[in-house]
Amino acid sequence: MKPQRLNYFFRYIVLLITSVMGMFIGKLPPAIAGSIRTAEISDYQQQLLPQETITNSVVPIRKIRSFKQIEHLFTDAQKLVQSSPIPSEQAQVIPVTAVKFNSTSKGLEVILQTDVNSQRLQLTPKTEGNSYVADIPNAQLRLTSGNTFRQSKPAPGITEVIVTNINVNTIRVTVTGEVGVPAVELFDSPEGLVIGVTSTTSTAQQPIPSQQKPPNSENQAPIELEVIGSPDTGYNPTDANVGTRTNAPLRDIPQTINVVPQQVIKDQRALTIGEALRNAGVVGGGTFAQSDRLILRGSGTTNILTDGLRNYFAGARDLTSIGNVERIEVLRGPASVLYGQGDLSGTINLVTKQPLIDPFYAASFSVGNYDTYQGTLDLSGPLTTDKSVLYRLNGSYLSSNGFVDFYSQQRSQIAGALAWNIGTNTKLTFYTSYADFSRSAYYQGIATKGTLFFNPLGKLPRTRFLGEPDKENQDTSDTRLSYRLEHRFNDNWSLQNAFQAIFTKYSNDLKTRPIELLPDNRTLRRDVFTNPGGVNYYVYDLDTHVAGRFKTGNIEHQVVFGTEYAWNQFYGVQNRYDFASIDIFNPVYGNTTLGKLLSSNGSGTKVDNLGVYAQDLIALSENLKLVLGGRYDWSSQTSYTVFDLFGSPSSNSSASEAFSPHLGIVYQPIKPLSLYASYSRSFIPQTSRTANNELFKPDRGTQYEVGVKADLLGDKLSANLALFQLTESNVPTVDLNNPDYYIPVGEVNTQGVELFVTGEILPGWNVIGSYAYADPRITKNNSTPSPVGKAQTEVPLNQASLWTTYTIPQGNLQGLGGGIGVFYVGDRFIDTLNTLKVPSYVRTDAALFYRHSKFDATLNFENLFDLAYFESGNNTSVTYGSPFTVTLTLGWKF
Numbered sequence: 001m002k003p004q005r006l007n008y009f010f011r012y013i014v015l016l017i018t019s020v021m022g023m024f025i026g027k028l029p030p031a032i033a034g035s036i037r038t039a040e041i042s043d044y045q046q047q048l049l050p051q052e053t054i055t056n057s058v059v060p061i062r063k064i065r066s067f068k069q070i071e072h073l074f075t076d077a078q079k080l081v082q083s084s085p086i087p088s089e090q091a092q093v094i095p096v097t098a099v100k101f102n103s104t105s106k107g108l109e110v111i112l113q114t115d116v117n118s119q120r121l122q123l124t125p126k127t128e129g130n131s132y133v134a135d136i137p138n139a140q141l142r143l144t145s146g147n148t149f150r151q152s153k154p155a156p157g158i159t160e161v162i163v164t165n166i167n168v169n170t171i172r173v174t175v176t177g178e179v180g181v182p183a184v185e186l187f188d189s190p191e192g193l194v195i196g197v198t199s200t201t202s203t204a205q206q207p208i209p210s211q212q213k214p215p216n217s218e219n220q221a222p223i224e225l226e227v228i229g230s231p232d233t234g235y236n237p238t239d240a241n242v243g244t245r246t247n248a249p250l251r252d253i254p255q256t257i258n259v260v261p262q263q264v265i266k267d268q269r270a271l272t273i274g275e276a277l278r279n280a281g282v283v284g285g286g287t288f289a290q291s292d293r294l295i296l297r298g299s300g301t302t303n304i305l306t307d308g309l310r311n312y313f314a315g316a317r318d319l320t321s322i323g324n325v326e327r328i329e330v331l332r333g334p335a336s337v338l339y340g341q342g343d344l345s346g347t348i349n350l351v352t353k354q355p356l357i358d359p360f361y362a363a364s365f366s367v368g369n370y371d372t373y374q375g376t377l378d379l380s381g382p383l384t385t386d387k388s389v390l391y392r393l394n395g396s397y398l399s400s401n402g403f404v405d406f407y408s409q410q411r412s413q414i415a416g417a418l419a420w421n422i423g424t425n426t427k428l429t430f431y432t433s434y435a436d437f438s439r440s441a442y443y444q445g446i447a448t449k450g451t452l453f454f455n456p457l458g459k460l461p462r463t464r465f466l467g468e469p470d471k472e473n474q475d476t477s478d479t480r481l482s483y484r485l486e487h488r489f490n491d492n493w494s495l496q497n498a499f500q501a502i503f504t505k506y507s508n509d510l511k512t513r514p515i516e517l518l519p520d521n522r523t524l525r526r527d528v529f530t531n532p533g534g535v536n537y538y539v540y541d542l543d544t545h546v547a548g549r550f551k552t553g554n555i556e557h558q559v560v561f562g563t564e565y566a567w568n569q570f571y572g573v574q575n576r577y578d579f580a581s582i583d584i585f586n587p588v589y590g591n592t593t594l595g596k597l598l599s600s601n602g603s604g605t606k607v608d609n610l611g612v613y614a615q616d617l618i619a620l621s622e623n624l625k626l627v628l629g630g631r632y633d634w635s636s637q638t639s640y641t642v643f644d645l646f647g648s649p650s651s652n653s654s655a656s657e658a659f660s661p662h663l664g665i666v667y668q669p670i671k672p673l674s675l676y677a678s679y680s681r682s683f684i685p686q687t688s689r690t691a692n693n694e695l696f697k698p699d700r701g702t703q704y705e706v707g708v709k710a711d712l713l714g715d716k717l718s719a720n721l722a723l724f725q726l727t728e729s730n731v732p733t734v735d736l737n738n739p740d741y742y743i744p745v746g747e748v749n750t751q752g753v754e755l756f757v758t759g760e761i762l763p764g765w766n767v768i769g770s771y772a773y774a775d776p777r778i779t780k781n782n783s784t785p786s787p788v789g790k791a792q793t794e795v796p797l798n799q800a801s802l803w804t805t806y807t808i809p810q811g812n813l814q815g816l817g818g819g820i821g822v823f824y825v826g827d828r829f830i831d832t833l834n835t836l837k838v839p840s841y842v843r844t845d846a847a848l849f850y851r852h853s854k855f856d857a858t859l860n861f862e863n864l865f866d867l868a869y870f871e872s873g874n875n876t877s878v879t880y881g882s883p884f885t886v887t888l889t890l891g892w893k894f
Contacts, residue, residue: 110194159177244560280770281770295345295795297345301344308498334680354392374396410436428483449521603644627663796828799824858889
């Protein structure tokens with residue numbers, strides 16, 4: 001290990017040991033703890049509450065008086081420990097299988113449905129601000145659609161009702177009043193535990209609770225207002241991890257964050273990141289894309305995280321499978337403040353499927369045209385009787401021929417997760433996955449003349465293949481091993497340590513590449529690449545961070561600070577040969593003779609990166625929040641050539657440091673509306689050098705963003721409007737005096753606007769839509785002829801999408817529904833001087849489905865009207881998008 005890498009490593013180890021030592025101390029010093037006041041705890045932070053605060057309860061309460069009438073509430077864990085323990089019969093975890101609402105003359109009733117006598121449910125109540133909070137330490141919420149139930153404004157005077165799991169054996173019920181704590185009573189009924197809620201009046205006084213009867217009495221017929229469910233499992237997730245490294249509400253984050261939830265992925269049967277993210281104004285990752293390079297906010301990004309950890313080579317390999325992905329989060333703009341080096345335009349976080357506390361078994365089978373077959377299996381549940389060890393195992397296999405001649409692909413993936421709750425304060429989860437993507441041809445598109453432009457000899461069919469059949473087999477295998485350790489010191493402070501190792505190998509027999517179409521308009525010149533031994537990628541990423549909440553006076557803080565060390569490398573051998581030409585109108589295949597060897601070398605890159613970061617989400621008041629953050633990175637890169645048949649072995653190293661700040665502010669004049677502004681920077685280290693052998697400064701990016709976020713229709717529908725300006729500087733351009741070297745004078749400026757809408761319009765009617773305008777212009781460049789003032793290639797000026805589904809919510813046809821979507825991508829220049837462009841297109845997709853109980857059937861239609869459109873292109877060739885395809889999927893849950 002080199003001295004510089006040792007230096008990084010030891011710096012990281014010191015930081016890691018300091019954090020881990022604190023984890024085993026278990027409690028903060030009294031002097032520190034006494035200065036910290038409990039703030040509002042997010043759902044994510046509540047998952048690992050100390051055992052002493054949740055497993056010892058007071059004597060069962062069957063009727064609750066107004067809180068002003070309660071004289072002695074326990075306020076600390078020590079008193080709770082001294083109270084009477086729960087009898088062994090009641091200590092058994094009781095499943096709550098549904099949450100329902102009934103309206104009453106006084107307000108509403110929240111019914112926690114159970115399959116056992118609800119008298120066995122024990123409540124420990126308290127107040128927090130305007131909220132009535134009750135913990136049920138011997139119960140577990142087991143909804144079919146998630147572990148959180150949330151309803152905004154369910155009755156006059158009631159702001160919100162939340163029922164959620166805070167650990168493996170405790171439910172928390174939170175009822176928030178508009179002007180004061182609601183009055184609450186408890187009843188038992190055949191359905192389960194009934195929580196009667198009476199809102200406060202317009203004054204601060206609380207009415208005396210009335211003696212209500214159970215909802216099934218003779219004198220009161222229940223009126224069901226809300227069905228079982230959680231909005232986080234529909235089309236409108238309310239929080240995300242990617243923006244703050246904690247599950248923060250989207251309305252509190254001063255940046256645009258899109259979430260594509262599992263339901264959208266399932267409804268559209270998306271197979272790749274690109275297919276799912278077209279709903280979020282992202283272009284790329286199309287039918288024949290060679291990597292996960294995606295375009296948003298006017299430029300490409302390869303910043304792809306898995307559960308918050310970075311895969312540094314995601315953009316250099318074939319498409320990532322999303323069979324194990326629960327949802328996809330997109331942070332638009334720079335994210336270097338939390339994740340270090342990366343592209344300016346955005347960061348994509350893949351949230352994987354986690355182990356479930358209840359047994360879950362699901363399988364599906366799909367069949368479609370072009371000989372498409374797919375099978376999936378998803379299994380989860382507890383491995384121990386106390387449900388402290390949980391597992392998740394899922395796998396998938398896809399085989400399809402595609403619409404291009406001689407082209408076929410196979411995708412397979414198996415992924416597993418094992419979660420171990422080590423007591424109530426600590427959780428350790430192991431993850432592993434293996435994915436393989438192989439295809440029979442390296443499809444490079446077909447000639448622009450005869451497709452995009454007129455060719456006097458005719459038009460080429462979109463099925464035409466201009467490579468060599470059975471000679472271009474490619475395979476990419478990807479293995480991931482990781483763990484995540486979570487520990488809670490107390491109600492406010494927690495530590496998380498995560499590590500991942502990724503091993504990727506890419507191999508191919510040969511890869512033909514079109515060079516130019518000769519003047520006869522039919523002969524295409526080609527060359528060919530080979531990779532003997534394949535190309536190997538290695539990624540190691542270790543992150544440790546502490547999250548906490550505290551107060552300084554009346555100001556609340558939610559802080560995250562941590563450190564990350566990453567090491568990655570790739571190495572491969574590449575040979576380039578001259579190759580036989582081919583007739584694009586009458587192709588003759590079977591050529592196996594390689595021409596003149598044009599280049600041959602074995603090369604690679606090694607990267608070390610150490611970063612230290614901190615961020616504080618400050619609540620100056622209930623409706624004014626400030627985000628301050630910064631990260632400092634030390635990066636070392638080495639590009640090396642082991643051998644070169646036409647040159648000499650070489651090694652080129654560079655080191656760089658960068659500080660990436662982030663500043664944002666959110667003002668909420670009313671709770672459902674957030675006005676925000678932010679400033680942030682990004683950086684990418686450079687390996688290029690000037691003719692004087694001087695190192696380049698990092699490629700820097702700067703973003704200014706202002707916007708508004710709104711939660712509409714009782715928080716069921718969300719909208720986000722943003723205006724932004726990005727500037728990328730220190731971009732390497734060719735030194736005209738020394739063409740073998742570069743100078744850092746390039747600059748690109750992008751201005752744009754984005755609009756996103758997602759959620760539920762009416763019961764059963766969901767929608768996700770986007771509009772994005774981005775105008776990236778080159779403002780500095782040293783090339784001749786100069787591209788200054790020209791637009792970036794492959795970037796549409798306008799793009800939009802709208803996907804909507806409707807499911808009949810009740811009646812004889814309950815579960816029957818369908819969806820339709822339109823996806824618009826504007827025209828894009830495909831050369832740097834903006835003389836060539838591919839035209840815009842509007843593609844229409846649709847779906848029909850029937851979902852009843854544990855069975856569902858879905859019929860997906862892609863490119864419903866069989867539109868011939870281009871996904872991408874360059875000076876020589878263009879790539880068509882998929883024609884009309886139809887797929888039938890049958891699924892079962894056991």
